[in-house]
Amino acid sequence: MSTPPRTGGVGDSPTVADRIRRIQQSLSPAELKLSRALLANYPAAGLESTNSLAQKVGISAPTVLRFIGRLGFGKYRDFQDALREEVQARRASPLTLPARITADSATSELASVVAETASKAIQHTFSVLPEHEFERAVALLCGPAKRITVFGGRFSHLLATYFDLHLRLMRPGTSVHAVNPHEDPGFVVDLGRRDVCVVFDFRRYQRDTIALAKAAAGRGAKIVLVTDPWLSPAADFADVVLSARVEAAGSFDSLVAATALVEALVFAVHARLGGAADERMRTIEAGFGDVTTE
Template identity: 35%
Template structure:
């Protein structure tokens, strides 16, 4: 939906909206443009709000009603993923050096925004939880699970009791069964927000576990559950979602946590064992 004027407008106004209208925008952007092409009632139900709340959003945006909004979506939406658009260029129109330079600039700007979003107070609060927890469990969605895996691989070198949330329902149930208030869950949740992540986190919170949530500017539906909430800026322009941003904030979390653990002896023992195994 890059360069789609309707989607850009929704993203721009999102921070200024009341909660009910934000919920509508999240649904629209999560499944754009298809979420906009059904009925107003269906859209409102997906967002968990009333139809009048949805109507107020489109009035606020300056459309003459939901039908006018849908017409604008149909006119502007491309109906293809950003990656498909990028790789489907005609053979005689390859990505040019200026485009590659622009992609690099976009990635750099996105990283700058990510580093700015991970403020010292947020990192301090998250690192304290990660250092003091009885156990740490991490999970993510279809792509962000890679950031969760990276967090656990590195954190397990710094402290015991760091685990990736297993994939199967039965294994997840066993994890939740033993969770306590001294345990921490780290969830990476970005559009499209993962229903599996949501189910696990809500079950873990019901057992008392604390949540560190890394999400995007539109906020995962799990935001209200988080003790520490780190919002990254919207994804960088370009055809591929920037996993680099998630890894960058994970690196900061690891550095801040290591400073609280003094793990030199553990790391030395790990190196010695690695050489013998």
């Protein structure tokens, strides 16, 4: 039985944000200024007219058009059409996303479609992952003077907990607050420039998570945001943005690709910390001792 493609996703094509981040390191100063303006108010900034966007950024209209061409769009209208499609995808929910598998799908087909969809989501996530952004995230997470706090939303807090547990094994002082600082009134007050907040937020973006991240940024903390291809509003004030695909075989978005991205961060942090992390983990393991079963 053939299955129709699931709408509300990004398919095989990179998002506009993916395209921008992919070329950021090769941009001219004017183009870099434009790229930052587009990502800081994504995707709304790109829905303005060419002249309006150029005027707000402080560059020429021809520069805007050259930049759009570098992204792979023949016309400015094509660029805006792509953004409008992303706006619709941002608003998708389990009630608007038709599943690729249905009640009458064979069990073998169900498993096959789930595996194929998850595999493609992982591949697409890493194919557009900006190396410089990933490196910045790892550098922040490995800074010896940094205090790390990880938090997320209703579902994404599971990823936050998973990541937090690994970081606790590898470096001291990883978390200075509970994994769910939404419930800690002193969380923001205690933040400063030595803090790094790793924030997980996926569509439909959670207001309290965004507000907490914004407040943390306002206190001088660095924000590492893990989000979907359409970018949580928290991207507006994040220092590092890493996106993961969320395509799924069913009506609910998947965290499989995001989990793979988290595991890549764990691996990179472990490799960067090296012997110090290994020594800490050996001490922790020795404290647990051997576990035997009868």
